[in-house]
Amino acid sequence: MIRLIEKTPCEALLPVTCGALTLREIVGDRVTSVAPLKGQGAKLATALKKLGLGWPAPNTAIASATAAILWTGRDQAFLIGADPEGLDGLAALTDQSDGWARMRLEGPGAADVLARLVPLDLRGFAPGQAARSQLGHMMAILTAPEKGSFDIMVFRSMAETAVHEIHHAMKAVSARAAL
Known part of the structure; x- marks a missing residue:
């Protein structure tokens, strides 16, 4: 008999940290x-x-x-x-619980990371705001749970691509901050 094992959308992909920036998965909410x-x-x-x-x-x-x-x-x-x-x-x-990957990007420079991927100016994005926009070539929903951090939702099928793109941008922003 086949045994199915439940996995989260970002299992084995997150968390990742670059300098003071962290991208982690949000799990469990309906x-x-x-x-x-x-x-x-x-x-x-x-x-x-x-x-x-x-x-x-x-x-x-x-x-x-x-x-x-x-x-x-x-x-x-x-x-x-x-x-x-x-x-x-x-x-x-x-x-929609199983259809979305949910992540939180936090740390100084989080808006700079997303500036490389999202065609919106998120520097003034505050708690209580939400946006539906592109993240690279994917559709995403963005919110700010607190100043300077972002919750990101992408289709579950795009989780690996989203993590890759965000991680790449995190590396670039962290390298620039280290100069």
């Missing part, structure tokens, strides 16, 4: 795509308040002590770390 059903936006926002959240405006993320919801596109958000209980009938809900 990720649910939430898209309001027609005419249910206000009720959905009220239901999210029971989770200590709300409906995020474009390019924003809302976090509580145990969960977050981040804007991922028009009429779409990702609920992270919370059970979507109470949202049935208000939104189309899709479990």
Whole structure:
């Protein structure tokens, strides 16, 4: 009988450290795509308040002590770390947990690393902001859990490529800082 072994998207790839920069995997949180059903936006926002959240405006993320919801596109958000209980009938809900690789880049120069890969100026990116953009040639979702660090989400199938690209940029930024 075949025995399947569960692996995380970045298993054996992370963590990596270059100088003061670290890229590590974020593991274990449930990720649910939430898209309001027609005419249910206000009720959905009220239901999210029971989770200590709300409906995020474009390019924003809302976090509580145990969960977050981040804007991922028009009429779409990702609920992270919370059970979507109470949202049935208000939104189309899709479990995305196994489809995404989640990483955190932290340390001085983290924005400089991403400046080599993302066509956005992230130097002023602050907690509560979210962006859906390119990371190299991949689509990514970026948030700032705290000033100077970034949570990065890419499709699970692109995890190895994302780690390679980010690690390469980390090496370049660390080498420049060492001069």
